[in-house]
Amino acid sequence: MPIPPARKVLDGIPPYKPGRPADSDDLKLSSNENPYPPLPGVMKRATEALERINRYPDAGMTDLYDALGKKFDLPTERFAAGTGSVAVLFSLLSAYCEAGDEIVYAWRSFEAYPIAADMTGATSVRVPLRPDATHDLIAMAEAVTERTKVVLVCTPNNPTGPAVTQEVLESFLDVVPDHVLVVVDEAYVEFVRSEDAASGLSCLLDGHDNVVVLRTFSKAYGLAGLRVGYAIADPDVAASIRKATPPFTVTDLAQAAAVASLESEDELMERVESIVGERTRVRRALISQGWEVPDSQANFVWLPLGDDATAFAEACAPLSVRPFAGDGVRVSIGDPAANDRFLKASAAFRA
Numbered sequence: 001m002p003i004p005p006a007r008k009v010l011d012g013i014p015p016y017k018p019g020r021p022a023d024s025d026d027l028k029l030s031s032n033e034n035p036y037p038p039l040p041g042v043m044k045r046a047t048e049a050l051e052r053i054n055r056y057p058d059a060g061m062t063d064l065y066d067a068l069g070k071k072f073d074l075p076t077e078r079f080a081a082g083t084g085s086v087a088v089l090f091s092l093l094s095a096y097c098e099a100g101d102e103i104v105y106a107w108r109s110f111e112a113y114p115i116a117a118d119m120t121g122a123t124s125v126r127v128p129l130r131p132d133a134t135h136d137l138i139a140m141a142e143a144v145t146e147r148t149k150v151v152l153v154c155t156p157n158n159p160t161g162p163a164v165t166q167e168v169l170e171s172f173l174d175v176v177p178d179h180v181l182v183v184v185d186e187a188y189v190e191f192v193r194s195e196d197a198a199s200g201l202s203c204l205l206d207g208h209d210n211v212v213v214l215r216t217f218s219k220a221y222g223l224a225g226l227r228v229g230y231a232i233a234d235p236d237v238a239a240s241i242r243k244a245t246p247p248f249t250v251t252d253l254a255q256a257a258a259v260a261s262l263e264s265e266d267e268l269m270e271r272v273e274s275i276v277g278e279r280t281r282v283r284r285a286l287i288s289q290g291w292e293v294p295d296s297q298a299n300f301v302w303l304p305l306g307d308d309a310t311a312f313a314e315a316c317a318p319l320s321v322r323p324f325a326g327d328g329v330r331v332s333i334g335d336p337a338a339n340d341r342f343l344k345a346s347a348a349f350r351a
């Protein structure tokens with residue numbers, strides 16, 4: 001008897017191919033991770049949580065929601081956490097979208113978007129970025145139809161780097177009908193330094209109840225391996241996301257580390273500041289080497305290399321960077337030594 005076929009939609013989803021593994025973590029500039037090791041206080045709390053792994057985690061995520069409520073001065077029912085913001089996005093889309101619906105997003109943007117969209121059965125509507133690698137929110141607003149359920153706005157945009165401006169986001173929200181959820185993916189928000197950058201959170205709190213903000217502990221907080229992300233939304237939206245999320249997914253270990261990180265935010269943000277300093281240094285150096293590099297408000301830079309993308313990434317070995325074949329290469333900001341090595345490789349490629 002033949003085994004049952006999986007849903008047709010999976011035929012269009014390529015199997016996950018991990019990038020070329022780096023010989024050491026110091027050489028890995030391909031996943032936008034934080035190069036700093038966990039803070040001792042965070043390690044301590046996570047280790048304490050290990051002592052009770054015979055028990056299920058707190059499915060209500062009480063301490064985490066309380067800590068987030070305190071950080072943002074918001075009621076806890078506005079949050080919905082999951083195993084990374086990508087999992088929260090999957091829950092959100094499965095809560096709101098089905099076959100016949102449309103999900104609008106810019107392209108190129110975060111690679112999980114088409115997969116998460118396809119899995120719901122909804123149709124992806126991709127709107128090209130502008131030539132300067134920024135979102136075209138005018139074209140995205142024009143792409144909205146009565147079938148559109150969700151628009152995804154990634155700011156700063158992975159993998160290209162620029163942030164949407166507040167003015168542009170507000171104009172967009174003013175024209176998009178209220179039946180459309182606007183997901184503002186702020187995975188890299190802590191690295192933003194541009195003064196006119198958009199804040200999805202301020203739009204949500206200013207009365208745009210259809211805005212959902214996605215945040216993560218994976219980048220600025222350095223907990224990528226523990227998998228914690230969350231949405232901030234209207235309480236009804238947050239409740240729907242929570243319902244669509246399997247229970248017990250965020251471990252006590254991860255919840256404890258996330259809470260401890262929020263308590264050590266000042267120290268973590270000092271590290272973010274040095275990553276931002278390195279980003280500025282790397283981008284300036286690349287520009288003086290003659291590369292075209294769009295503005296980056298995140299912890300990576302983008303080189304729009306077109307057909308040279310794969311060859312460039314190979315030439316960076318043993319550093320691991322992230323090529324997008326035929327389009328460009330994304331290089332995460334690492335520690336200063338790794339960044340220096342990368343700049344040597346980029347100079348050698350140009351020579």
Ligand code: PMP
Nearest residue numbers: 084085086110158187216218229
């Ligand atoms: N959104 C964007 C734009 C990202 O780049 C990433 C990570 N690469 C995520 C969300 C997911 O982060 P996580 O699932 O680790 O929270």
